[in-house]
Amino acid sequence: MNIWDTFIITPMINVLLTIYYYIGSFGIAIILFTILIRLVTHPLMVKQIKSAQAMQGLTQDKRYKDMQAKYKGQKEKLAQAQMELYKEMGVSPFASCLPTIIQLPIIIGLYQSLTRAMASTPAEMLYLKQHIYPGFLNISTLIPLDNRFLWMDLAQPERLFLPFIAFGIPVMAIIVVITSYMQTKLTMPPADPSNQSAMMTNMMNIYMPLLMGYLAYTLSSGLALYFVVSNIIGILQYAMLGRVNWKNLLPGQKSAAPVKKGR
Amino acid sequence: MKKNWRIPILSILILAGLLAGCTGLPTGTNWPGLAASADTVYLSNSSNVYAVQLNNGTMLWKYPEETARIMFYAPAALDGNQQVIVGDYQKTLYSINPKNGTTNWKFTQAASRFIGAALVTSDLIYAPNADFSLYALDLTGGLKWKYTTGQAVWTQPVTDGEVVYFNSLDHFTYALKAVDGSLVWKTDLQGPTVNAPVVGDGKIYVGMLDNGLVALEAATGKVLWETPTEDGVYGTPVLKDGKIILGDLSGNIYSMDAGSGTGDWKIKPGGLIASNPAAFESGVVFTTEIGEVIAIDPAGAILWNRQITGQLNASPVVSSGLILVASFQGDNLLTAFDFEGAQKWTFNPPKK
Numbered sequence: 066m067n068i069w070d071t072f073i074i075t076p077m078i079n080v081l082l083t084i085y086y087y088i089g090s091f092g093i094a095i096i097l098f099t100i101l102i103r104l105v106t107h108p109l110m111v112k113q114i115k116s117a118q119a120m121q122g123l124t125q126d127k128r129y130k131d132m133q134a135k136y137k138g139q140k141e142k143l144a145q146a147q148m149e150l151y152k153e154m155g156v157s158p159f160a161s162c163l164p165t166i167i168q169l170p171i172i173i174g175l176y177q178s179l180t181r182a183m184a185s186t187p188a189e190m191l192y193l194k195q196h197i198y199p200g201f202l203n204i205s206t207l208i209p210l211d212n213r214f215l216w217m218d219l220a221q222p223e224r225l226f227l228p229f230i231a232f233g234i235p236v237m238a239i240i241v242v243i244t245s246y247m248q249t250k251l252t253m254p255p256a257d258p259s260n261q262s263a264m265m266t267n268m269m270n271i272y273m274p275l276l277m278g279y280l281a282y283t284l285s286s287g288l289a290l291y292f293v294v295s296n297i298i299g300i301l302q303y304a305m306l307g308r309v310n311w312k313n314l315l316p317g318q319k320s321a322a323p324v325k326k327g328r
Numbered sequence: 329m330k331k332n333w334r335i336p337i338l339s340i341l342i343l344a345g346l347l348a349g350c351t352g353l354p355t356g357t358n359w360p361g362l363a364a365s366a367d368t369v370y371l372s373n374s375s376n377v378y379a380v381q382l383n384n385g386t387m388l389w390k391y392p393e394e395t396a397r398i399m400f401y402a403p404a405a406l407d408g409n410q411q412v413i414v415g416d417y418q419k420t421l422y423s424i425n426p427k428n429g430t431t432n433w434k435f436t437q438a439a440s441r442f443i444g445a446a447l448v449t450s451d452l453i454y455a456p457n458a459d460f461s462l463y464a465l466d467l468t469g470g471l472k473w474k475y476t477t478g479q480a481v482w483t484q485p486v487t488d489g490e491v492v493y494f495n496s497l498d499h500f501t502y503a504l505k506a507v508d509g510s511l512v513w514k515t516d517l518q519g520p521t522v523n524a525p526v527v528g529d530g531k532i533y534v535g536m537l538d539n540g541l542v543a544l545e546a547a548t549g550k551v552l553w554e555t556p557t558e559d560g561v562y563g564t565p566v567l568k569d570g571k572i573i574l575g576d577l578s579g580n581i582y583s584m585d586a587g588s589g590t591g592d593w594k595i596k597p598g599g600l601i602a603s604n605p606a607a608f609e610s611g612v613v614f615t616t617e618i619g620e621v622i623a624i625d626p627a628g629a630i631l632w633n634r635q636i637t638g639q640l641n642a643s644p645v646v647s648s649g650l651i652l653v654a655s656f657q658g659d660n661l662l663t664a665f666d667f668e669g670a671q672k673w674t675f676n677p678p679k680k
Contacts, residue, residue, distance in 0.1 A: 185458070186358040186401070186417075186443060187482060187562075188641065188656075190522055191602050194537065194560060194577070204560075205519040205538040209479050209497040221440065 073170055075196045077102075077178035082202055085182075085210060092214025095179060095287055099294045102175050107302060114306055119156045126154070176288065183212060183287050185220040212287070223286030235282050237289035242278035244296035249273055251300055251309040359639070360654035360661065361403035361414075363445065364647035368426065370412055371654060371662055371675075372400035377414055378677060379429060382648055385664060385673035389429030391422070403445040403643070405453070405484075407467060413453055415442020421455050423469060433469040444483040444524070447492070452506065454492055456481035462494055462502075464509055473509035477502060483524035483564070488546065493525045493532055501525055501534055503549060513549035517542055523564040523604070526572070529586055533572055535561030541574060541582075543589055555589040557582060562602040563643060566612055569626060573612050575601030581614060583628060593628040604643035606651065608667055613651050615640035621653055623669060632669035636660070 080101070085094035103110075123129055128150060136143035151157065184190040190208070197204060212219040217237070224233025249270045281289035303309045361372035368388065369380040377400050379388040392398065399417035404424075406412060411432050412424040419440055423432035439459035446455040452472060453465045458480040464472045478498030485494035492506045499520055503512040519538040526533040531552065532544040537560040543552045557576045565574035571592060572584045579599050583592035599618035606613050611625040617639050623631040638658020645652050650672060651665045660674035 185441070187522055187602075188358045191562060191577075191641065208520040208537060218440075 069174075070196065073174035074178050074181060075198070077174050078182050078193070078196050079198050079201060081178055081182050082197065082207060082210075086202060086207060089211075090214060091183075091210050091212055091219055091287070092217070092290060095219070095290050096294050098179075099175065099291055100298060102171060103295065103298045103302065106171055110302060111306065114303070114308055116157070118308075119154075123150070123154055123156050126150075176291070179287055179291055180285070182210065183220040183285055184208075184210065185212075185285070214287075214290070217286040217290075219287035219290065220285050222283060223281075223289055237286050237293065238278045238282035241281035241289055241292045241296070242274045244293055244300075245274035245277040246270065247314065248296045248299050250313050251311070252303045357399070358401035358417075358443070359642040359656045361401050361445065362642060362645045362652055362654045362662075363404040363406060363412075364645045364652060365406050365409070365426070366648050369645075369647070369652055369662065369664075369675075370404040370406075370414070372402055372404060372414055373654070373661060373677075374401075375399060376677065377404060377412070377424065378675075379412075379426065380662065380675050382650060382664075385662070385675040387675070387678065390677065391424050391429045391431075393429065402442045403484075405446040405448045407448045407453070411467070413446045413448055413455070415446065415455060415457070417441045417443075419457075419459075421446070421453075421463075421465070421469070435463070435465055435469045435471070437471055438463060440480070444481065447485045447487060449487060449506070454485045454487075454494075454506075456483060456485060456494060458482065460496070460498075462492070462504070462509075464492075475502070475504055475509045475511070482522060486525055486527045488527050491546070493527055493546070495521045495523070495525055495534060497522070501532060501544060501549065503532075503546075515544055515549035515551065522562060526565055526567050528567045529570075531586070533565055533567065533586070535563070535565050535574055537562065539576070541565065541572060541584060541589065543586075553589040555584055555591065563604040566605045566607050568607045568612060571626065573605060573607075575603075575605060575614050577602065579616060581605075581622075581624065581628070583626075595624070595628050595630075597622050597624070597630055597633065602641040606644045606646045608646045608651060610667060613644055613646070615642075615644050615653055617641055619655070619658065621651070621663075621665060621669070623651075623667075634665065634669050634671070636663055 081094060081098045084097050085091050088094050132146045136146060181192055184193040216225055217223045223237040225236045226233045277292055281292055363370045367382050369382055371378045375398055377391045381388055400414060402415045404412045404414040409426060412426050415421045419438045421435040421442055425432055438457040441458040443458055444456040446453050455463045460479055461474045461476045462481055463474045466472055477496035480497045481494060483495055485492045487506055490506060491512055492504050495501050499517050500514045501517060502514045505512060517534060519536050521534050521536055523535050530546050532546050534542045536542060539560055540554055540556045542554050545552055558580050559576040559578035561574055561576050563575055565572050567586060570586050572586050575581045577600050579601055580594055580596050582594050585592060598620040599616035601614055601616055603615045611623055611631055613623045615621050619636050619638055619640055621634040625631055636655060636658060638655030640653060640655060642654040649666060653663045655661060660676055662675040664672040666672055
């Protein structure tokens with residue numbers, strides 16, 4: 066077993082299966098496990114949001130805008146001046162990246178532990194068996210997992226078949242696209258539409274939900290469920306911090322600054 | 329401005345790559361599946377089934393000829409020289425002409441993957457599917473009956489001619505009338521099994537994932553005896569000369585008396601055993617996850633031990649004096665040994 070498996074995947078699989086063991090529904094276990102992981106990483110996310118907010122405030126500072134104009138075309142001098150301003154304002158440009166970097170293996174581990182726990186082939190079942198802590202969980206009652214949840218087989222791509230429609234509707238993929246779009250739209254910081262970062266943000270707003278929707282359409286519905294729950298929790302986390310603006314969802318609205326709760 | 333689109337696209341691709349990566353086993357895949365007639369080996373691996381000449385390892389054909397979005401890992405089943413029956417990881421069972429690799433017919437009424445091999449008798453094909461059902465088809469692919477269990481059916485059924493026996497992941501062994509699929513009996517094994525039952529001497533033998541071997545009375549399904557093993561039994565045991573021989577996930581190999589389950593001998597010659605052992609004239613051959621091919625005689629003495637690259641969790645097959653071994657992530661996809669352990673040839677699919 067490699068380090069990644071030992072320290073990330075295996076503990077996560079065992080926590081997920083423990084939840085399943087007591088709840089009896091793998092769908093509910095995925096929801097609770099996703100909430101648990103998001104709660105554990107919540108302090109990191111708060112730090113990331115606050116750092117990003119500080120950086121954003123700095124870019125609105127007059128001195129920052131002045132130096133952009135002054136050193137236009139002089140990248141080295143601009144970078145040097147920016148670093149001095151960061152120092153003076155007590156802002157680290159890397160502070161918002163670090164929590165993201167720490168969260169990334171956890172998010173990937175969460176995704177992979179879900180995939181592994183669903184074990185839809187003999188090779189995956191062997192992997193799962195080898196990653197259950199001996200004596201911790203009773204495999205006699207645990208295997209196989211009951212992958213059925215609502216109308217879905219969580220180990221298979223989801224389609225809802227209705228008697229009056231000839232094809233299956235990918236309901237979860239549609240929900241993933243909608244919630245991913247809502248999350249990016251609600252939580253992306255406001256930016257000047259004339260600059261490059263705003264254009265990139267707009268592209269991410271379009272491409273990311275489509276990519277997530279495609280993954281939900283083609284991969285197992287257990288992952289689609291995870292994407293939906295993760296998106297909703299993400300929106301709620303931002304909302305709790307007063308970092309969402311629901312008006313951003315209305316058509317024709319330009320990205321507005323979030324309504325900040327008094328705190 | 330021209331480069332603007334590259335950064336978000338690149339970020340998305342990196343994220344997708346990270347989500348898909350980091351562990352060795354791609355999701356939804358399995359080890360190769362092997363089957364052999366007297367002159368041809370059929371290898372199911374990834375998007376193709378390969379027909380390989382048994383005497384020299386030359387590829388005869390691959391199915392499908394053109395690239396398609398199909399995945400094959402279930403071992404093929406052979407209807408004499410008439411058809412090769414193999415299911416894919418979507419939900420289709422194919423009949424392939426063994427002479428030229430063309431499609432005879434397709435059965436598309438299942439709802440999930442074909443993970444285990446089908447069983448072909450003189451008049452019916454019994455195909456297990458992960459949609460919880462065992463399908464019985466006539467030899468032209470027409471559905472005769474299906475029987476639905478409480479969980480996925482992953483392994484090949486067996487028959488004594490009158491009754492079809494199979495295991496489901498729902499912890500039960502089922503006995504159905506071969507002709508119409510009516511239930512004769514079903515027995516709760518009280519634990520999971522991922523291998524096929526073995527039928528012989530009026531008994532059904534089942535290796536358990538939560539350790540042990542269970543023997544059932546073939547006529548009634550009554551549990552006759554249970555013999556514990558140190559670790560889970562993943563591969564289907566082999567019945568040879570009144571002995572049940574099996575391996576476990578700790579690498580132990582056991583010989584038990586087929587009548588009473590009494591332990592005969594136990595050895596631990598190598599790594600984890602997840603594959604079915606295969607009997608040959610001098611003994612039984614096992615393959616291990618760490619690439620060992622181990623031949624033992626009926627008394628438990630090691631005849632020879634060969635090491636090749638890759639994981640050998642796919643079950644070996646024996647045909648026409650050769651032992652065929654399919655490797656997962658090894659240098660060669662298929663390796664043939666003679667009964668003395670000499671490597672005869674290797675096979676890899678032609679590069680596209």
